[in-house]
Amino acid sequence: MKILAVDSSGLVASVALIEDGILIAEYTLNYKKTHSVTLVPMLDEIRSMTELDLNTIDAIATAKGPGSFTGLRIGSATVKGLGLALDKPIIAIPTVDALSMNAFGYRGLVCPMMDARREQVYTGIYRFKEAGKREPLILLEQCAISIYELASKLEEKAKSLAKEGELPILFLGDGVPVYKESLDRLMKDKGLIYEYAPCHMGRQRAAALAALAESYYERGIMETASEHSPEYLRVSQAERERMEKNDNT
């Protein structure tokens, strides 16, 4: 089974090809160039280096959101175009779930975070507990919240799991450098043990996305290219302002 995976939900552009549980190629770029310029040429590079016949792919995986609205749409339009041209299904993976897969096997709580602006992060809380299970256990579903709210959730989860001993928290994602100072303070105030992921697992990686997509494929969770569109977790600014205005009148 072959899955081509594409993630352009955040600052990083990443594409990968896996076949029967083996990573064949991965290309990850964390550079200032726009995804619009880099993403398809990266796919082309993987195709040519692995002499891939695109028609042999079984499914195309993508980070469905949340993330940068524009980044999500570049990824989404790219996989929709691939799906249309190749007549292949799309596997849409929650962005934060895919990020948590970077830390597969971590013994504590895994907490990815992406900068969501407006003083919030896109985040979730995960564990990898059951041996043999290829998916994270979701303790907090991906959402947009402030890091203060996140810190309280982490404290709550850590306490409720106290009988398993002290569980460290692993932070990763492009929200980390933005909120590091506040995080350090909040974690110390709450007496929680935490650490930051090293560089090879700190940002979106299409290989992690593809690994999770493989489970989705086995469970038959797929959609057509035509059906697929991103989940933003937020309405547009214009809609928000209009709702606020209507609430006030």
Added chain:
Amino acid sequence: MDKDILILGIESSCDETAASVIRNGREVLSNVIYSQIDLHTVYGGVVPEIASRKHIEKINQVIEKSLKDANVTLNDIDAIAVTYGPGLVGALLVGVAEAKAISFATGIPLVGVHHIEGHICANYIEHPELAPPFVSLVVSGGHTHLVNVADYGVYEILGRTRDDAAGEAFDKVARAIGLGYPGGPKIDRLVRETGADPKSIAFPRAKVGDSDYDFSFSGLKSAVLNYINSERMQGREIEPEKIAASFQKAVVDVLVEHGLKALEDRNENRIALAGGVASNSALREAYKEACKERGIDLYYPSPVYCTDNAAMIAVAGYYEFVKGVRSDLSLNAVPNLKLGER
């Protein structure tokens, strides 16, 4: 011609998601347009984020329908033409990313097309005899350009608006007199239905000092708004149809005058109108009359090809494609792309 050339056009620069298949640059096999206008009406104009979200939802259905309507598959397509500017960046990116992915997956050549060049090329669809050189007046919600079309794919800008686009002025005035969005068609209809006298109110015809061809509509817009304020201050009810008729006439007069001047200066006798405002009935009538008097051939597309559509993009793409123009997989959206730039 040995073999037919089929172009798939994709357009998503503003609030229309569109795809079309064109044979040999002139014959429309399909023309699918999903208009979002109802979604934006409550906001009084196009909201870029809402437009982009809708493009993503609709684009595959629109492309699939365009292939089905044309009774072809991607295997029959010789090139994919996609609008890459100017327009709303988030909206453009949807079409560009989609087109690049299809091109990458199939090996079908990709041609990036300038949206305004597309509008001009819309004239080729229904006028088989039309070929460059000719003069074109492009008027829409975002653009007002007077262009010399020297050859296929060779455009020289003669004049442009210094401030508001003509269609933008229509939108703003329509809002001020309570007609709402989109302003152009609403003002046009009100004037036609009421038969209001365009000489009711004297609004200025702006001249741009150092150019015979450039336009300026912000002064006219302010004059209309000032007139409305002063009427209200004096306790008088405004008469929207009279304002609409007089304003429309002021816009049309300038659009006709500059077009005629360009034809005269260039000793050219063909002019093609293009863009959304080219369906304005007062503009068409004024041009018809002026061109008839002077023995000038006048061209304009049917309303469906005046509005944003992908047929015009496929036509423009065809002429680029046969000249050997290709875009690579790093093609990006360019929101402020200049006319004639390559």
